[in-house]
Amino acid sequence: MSWSDAYIVEPKDFAKEISSFINPSLTLYKAAQVTRDCWQATPGRVIDLIRRMGIEHGGKVWEDCQLVDVHKNGKKYIALAIDHEKNYIEFHCDLFINALGSECEIFSKKLGIETGLYPVRHQAFITRRLPMMGINGEPLSMVIDRRRYKGFSAVYGQQLGETGQIIGCASPAIDAMESDKNVKINSKDFLEIVSEVFVEWFPGLSSVGFQAVWAGYYIEPRMVIDTELGLFNGLRGQGFMLGQYLARLYADQLLGRQVPGYFNRLRLSGDGLPEKAFK
Numbered sequence: 001m002s003w004s005d006a007y008i009v010e011p012k013d014f015a016k017e018i019s020s021f022i023n024p025s026l027t028l029y030k031a032a033q034v035t036r037d038c039w040q041a042t043p044g045r046v047i048d049l050i051r052r053m054g055i056e057h058g059g060k061v062w063e064d065c066q067l068v069d070v071h072k073n074g075k076k077y078i079a080l081a082i083d084h085e086k087n088y089i090e091f092h093c094d095l096f097i098n099a100l101g102s103e104c105e106i107f108s109k110k111l112g113i114e115t116g117l118y119p120v121r122h123q124a125f126i127t128r129r130l131p132m133m134g135i136n137g138e139p140l141s142m143v144i145d146r147r148r149y150k151g152f153s154a155v156y157g158q159q160l161g162e163t164g165q166i167i168g169c170a171s172p173a174i175d176a177m178e179s180d181k182n183v184k185i186n187s188k189d190f191l192e193i194v195s196e197v198f199v200e201w202f203p204g205l206s207s208v209g210f211q212a213v214w215a216g217y218y219i220e221p222r223m224v225i226d227t228e229l230g231l232f233n234g235l236r237g238q239g240f241m242l243g244q245y246l247a248r249l250y251a252d253q254l255l256g257r258q259v260p261g262y263f264n265r266l267r268l269s270g271d272g273l274p275e276k277a278f279k
């Protein structure tokens with residue numbers, strides 16, 4: 001609670017503290033832990049901003065290119081990319097940072113680095129527009145159920161501030177099993193679990209349809225952020241939020257600035273700062 005500036009709310013206060021739309025006969029939980037540090041941002045806008053900052057500082061963004069190979073020659077990296085007109089471009093550089101998400105392992109292996117990371121497919125849904133369901137007409141904050149239930153270890157979602165749509169997700173408990181299936185197919189289990197849990201929380205949602213469902217990857221089982229090896233990988237379900245701050249620390253360390261001690265635990269040789277350290 002102290003780590004996330006949280007407080008405990010009893011079921012009788014759920015309607016006052018979480019949402020007036022909450023199921024008044026919800027008996028699943030003894031209590032809810034509410035954190036005051038809850039915020040949301042729009043990834044597209046954040047990425048646009050980061051790109052703009054890079055360009056303003058003299059950087060160049062190569063649009064729609066694909067990295068096809070990387071190897072080392074002495075201390076130099078040689079990276080081969082292909083652009084959208086199918087031209088090959090060879091980059092010779094002192095620094096190569098692998099921040100390739102679910103493809104990270106393919107390229108770290110080419111450099112002789114074994115990270116042990118693997119992608120786990122995560123599915124998400126978005127509803128149609130809804131009235132604001134949070135306290136005082138605000139968007140519904142992120143609500144998370146952390147039971148291990150019907151093959152999932154978490155069901156969670158929040159309401160988007162701009163449109164009122166609920167965007168939600170469920171984490172499979174058996175990690176690697178689903179990871180190699182076609183990402184376009186959303187499993188029935190996922191739709192069932194999110195429907196069940198969200199309708200249990202907010203019975204009024206039972207008549208609200210999904211606008212879309214899709215899938216992407218969480219990279220498990222740990223973060224590997226290593227400035228010496230050029231790795232920025234293993235970002236999991238909180239990777240959008242954490243990634244921005246970790247990238248700043250990454251740049252700080254490259255520039256020889258002071259970084260917090262825990263940052264070095266994220267190196268490949270470190271313990272990866274296991275989640276249980278916070279529990």
Ligand SMILES: Cc1cc2nc3c(=O)[nH]c(=O)nc-3n(C[C@H](O)[C@H](O)[C@H](O)COP(=O)(O)OP(=O)(O)OC[C@H]3O[C@@H](n4cnc5c(N)ncnc54)[C@H](O)[C@@H]3O)c2cc1C
Pocket residue numbers: 065066067068099100101102103122123124169214215216217218232233234235236237238239240241242243
């Ligand atoms: C369904 C879902 C919901 C999520 N919800 C949240 C959330 O609410 N909050 C949160 O903080 N995080 C969330 N995440 C996690 C977050 O999206 C990831 O942790 C984060 O995006 C990881 O960042 P990354 O830069 O490591 O990888 P990515 O965002 O995957 O970026 C890697 C990039 O590398 C590019 N790439 C890969 N291979 C190549 C190649 N060969 N050539 C060129 N480019 C290449 C990819 O196209 C991609 O753009 C969610 C993830 C999923 C799947």
